[in-house]
Amino acid sequence: ELKVEQNPLFLSMQEGKNYTIYCNYSTTSDRLYWYRQDPGKSLESLFVLLSNGAVKQEGRLMASLDTKARLSTLHITAAVHDLSATYFCAVNYGGSQGNLIFGKGTKLSVKP
């Protein structure tokens, strides 16, 4: 059974600081996804990582994938309050694109 573990689950940061969220998964998977969820809202796609060594960046967020270590990271650079949200990683399971196994999420709070 595929398991996806994120850490930390809660993260309180000061504006301007850097931090990394980690996502470990237990078995081989085709690809890895990062999503953002604001309170009471749906999931917003941030990144899709397709291969070993993949790195993607959007604004202050950068995601990377190491398939050998079964590890993805989401790095936050110079955090701002608008980044406060819950971040989820997810991997495909069962051989089909639509079957995602999610981590428990990292609730990020950026304080001035």
Added chain:
Amino acid sequence: KAGVTQTPRYLIKTRGQQVTLSCSPISGHRSVSWYQQTPGQGLQFLFEYFSETQRNKGNFPGRFSGRQFSNSRSEMNVSTLELGDSALYLCASSQGDYSGNTIYFGEGSWLTVV
């Protein structure tokens, strides 16, 4: 390009009743997946439909069922509702054959069982 549309957005049901939720995927997408989100269990996969066929099913009781129509729209049904079924139900849309990378989610249906 229209996004993933879910209806209804909010609903309140009584224990023992049944509920049907609807999802219209992005035009051209053939895969629709359903997820349940609760504070305790997080995001859990319910099932995926691709070209009207159920392709995968999560670990949920048989009270949870779904179907997909020829236009790719999907419905999920929960019968004999229990208090624990109160959750946000999310629908996800994708091409389903890995030709596209992103999986898009709808705004969700908030179900409260009383």
